């Protein structure tokens with residue numbers, strides 16, 4: 001999928017064959033064994049990966065995931081998407097991704113620590129603030145990042161906090177990281193409404209999910225005058241999702257009081273607070289101006305796109321890959337303005353970049369400073385994409401890919417690689 005997306009944009013950009021060959025594949029791939037003495041005294045060997053897709057625009061950046069079904073091919077695709085994401089946000093970093101084939105549910109904390117330390121020992125020469133900067137991803141946390149950093153610093157005999165991001169505040173983390181992705185979604189949404197000549201305070205929105213991205217997106221959108229009438233979440237007990245509607249606007253703090261740490265809303269208590277509890281997919285059918293899918297991939301499909309109200313004017317993709325290609329085409333025909341995922345949710349990686357900059361300087365900014373800089377970055381990324389989309393009469397998604405790939409191709413040309 002990553003390569004076919006790339007091929008189609010490469011054709012539109014008329015990239016030469018050498019550049020295509022270079023960008024279609026990662027620059028470097030590491031695949032290695034991590035032997036760990038387990039709690040029962042036996043040695044288990046885990047498979048670790050790091051793929052550095054491209055570093056023409058700056059050191060590589062990307063998460064590390066722990067997953068039992070991790071494959072080198074998945075990591076390759078994710079590393080390529082990281083290259084485009086950093087390029088569209090116009091931060092001076094390239095793309096990478098890493099992983100270990102393991103299931104942390106079945107590992108003790110000590111065993112997880114040894115996996116992290118083993119991972120970095122195999123890669124120490126190829127990581128670092130000027131080379132490649134990992135971050136958390138699926139099933140890895142700030143604790144895993146600190147173990148990796150500690151091992152790296154032990155090997156080099158110095159403090160190098162800019163080696164990794166996603167650290168806790170006070171241990172090299174950045175203020176504003178928690179808010180960054182959700183706020184970033186709303187910065188791009190605000191610009192889209194501005195361009196369409198719609199006042200935020202005249203709009204209503206419905207949001208899928210009530211986790212990190214959704215909570216902060218709802219909060220900021222309501223702060224700037226909008227009204228969220230519906231949010232949804234996954235119910236672990238019932239193994240299904242529910243939508244929670246309040247026509248005069250949901251109250252984030254009130255809902256947070258009845259939400260667990262995984263973003264699951266307690267339906268009984270929400271009902272007591274006056275929310276209507278509806279089937280999960282109702283979030284998509286609400287008569288609102290804006291939809292924000294902020295839960296998971298593949299949620300707006302060919303099958304349900306017809307249920308979207310004709311009132312909807314903007315979709316801001318908070319989640320990664322929430323819209324299937326058939327739905328994308330139907331939304332374009334219906335003239336819905338779509339802010340594509342790797343633009344709308346780039347706030348997280350932009351703030352990770354800020355964390356790295358602060359860690360390198362060992363000087364940490366105030367939260368308002370971080371969020372102000374985030375707004376500037378997100379707004380200028382949005383303007384660049386919407387300008388090209390208007391000029392070339394193409395979709396926002398195609399325009400975003402064209403800008404990102406063109407920036408990376410130019411950096412490769414400027415360096416004399418191709």
Ligand code: NAD
Nearest residue numbers: 181209210211212213233234241263295296319320345348
């Ligand atoms: P999270 O785990 O904090 O929250 C996920 C939310 O989605 C929860 O409220 C959960 O109940 C809900 N949910 C899960 N399945 C659902 C379903 N079928 N229907 C309705 N709700 C459902 O996750 P998050 O960090 O908010 O991430 C959400 C999405 O945004 C993911 O696609 C993630 O990859 C993407 N993303 C996150 C970040 C970030 O910085 N957190 C950055 C970029 C992209």
